[in-house]
Amino acid sequence: MFSRLLRPFKALLWLFLSSLLVIYFLSGSQLENDSRTHDSSIVSSSITPVRKSPPSEVVSNVSQTVINYSSCPKRSSSSCRIVNNDYWFKNEARHISGCLIPKAGSSTLRRLFFYLIDAPDWNNASMSEDRIHRLASKLQRMKVASMLRASNSYRLFSITREPFARIVSYYHSKILKMHPFYYKTIIRFLLAKYDRVSKVPSSAEEAKKRNLVPSFPSLVKHIINSVAKPDVHWAPMCSLCQFCRLNYSFIGKIENAQEDFPKLLQFLGLAHLDLPVHTFSTVNATSQTVIDHFKDLPSDLIKKLFSKYSVDYQIFRYESPLTYLPQFKQ
Numbered sequence: 001m002f003s004r005l006l007r008p009f010k011a012l013l014w015l016f017l018s019s020l021l022v023i024y025f026l027s028g029s030q031l032e033n034d035s036r037t038h039d040s041s042i043v044s045s046s047i048t049p050v051r052k053s054p055p056s057e058v059v060s061n062v063s064q065t066v067i068n069y070s071s072c073p074k075r076s077s078s079s080c081r082i083v084n085n086d087y088w089f090k091n092e093a094r095h096i097s098g099c100l101i102p103k104a105g106s107s108t109l110r111r112l113f114f115y116l117i118d119a120p121d122w123n124n125a126s127m128s129e130d131r132i133h134r135l136a137s138k139l140q141r142m143k144v145a146s147m148l149r150a151s152n153s154y155r156l157f158s159i160t161r162e163p164f165a166r167i168v169s170y171y172h173s174k175i176l177k178m179h180p181f182y183y184k185t186i187i188r189f190l191l192a193k194y195d196r197v198s199k200v201p202s203s204a205e206e207a208k209k210r211n212l213v214p215s216f217p218s219l220v221k222h223i224i225n226s227v228a229k230p231d232v233h234w235a236p237m238c239s240l241c242q243f244c245r246l247n248y249s250f251i252g253k254i255e256n257a258q259e260d261f262p263k264l265l266q267f268l269g270l271a272h273l274d275l276p277v278h279t280f281s282t283v284n285a286t287s288q289t290v291i292d293h294f295k296d297l298p299s300d301l302i303k304k305l306f307s308k309y310s311v312d313y314q315i316f317r318y319e320s321p322l323t324y325l326p327q328f329k330q
Helices: 002-047 056-061 106-116 129-136 144-153 163-175 180-193 204-209 216-225 237-241 254-267 288-294 299-308 310-315
Strands: 088-091 096-099 155-160 248-253
Touching (some): 237 310, 299 310
Parallel strands (some): 096 155, 155 248
Antiparallel strands (some): 088 096
């Protein structure tokens, strides 16, 4: 009799416990989905969907013809894989961040940040490269991952340069000058592998005495064959600054430095600064200097090199070298 009276309560208790189990499994499933979503957002940071149109900040401060967002790769491109760029600086007080591209006026642009930290000789036109690097070590830097998360908190800017002109500039400033650091890290390798020097000197001074300097074609071959960890001085710009994924407020071109640089200073609220714009290199894409370096290279070698920078050429609307180099005019 007593057990009969308890049956309804047992049924209610069973129903209550069943409901708790259902709620538990549903919540666990949701947490798992949330976790997967969070994890996938981290993993997929290297293939974030590209922008289909320029952000409003770019339209209001930069000519719409500077960036061709429709040419951004629809998925992760091998030429645009993220390369850690130590030239990405920020100033939190002014909410300014600049992705400086090596061999695209980066030494001059760093002076902006030297000024903001009150470096006494920030505008010394004859500042040595070593001094520039020492001052740069005092600047606030940003990693790509941090920039992807905090880009909306900063006014981002950058200056670009025609890819082949960057390579020629790198060859002149780093290779031909036989800087001891670059001799150890790249020049000896170029001499041994591509210029077929049997006994490569151990020091740059000894190599100079023997007139051993890597040829320009050896550098081009090295760039073409390099897959992992490209040098930031010639790495594709799209891999250094993630132009297709971040909301840049200002993007200029070194080819238009006389016009774009004053606009950049005005945009950043630093129009009163007198920076040595003349220090920007005048070696542009179609200059005779660039043509002279490439005119004797085999056309297939140039095509392979161009393919590594094709995204840069398309995004920034630079004229293809396949149209102005003599090998392709026949």
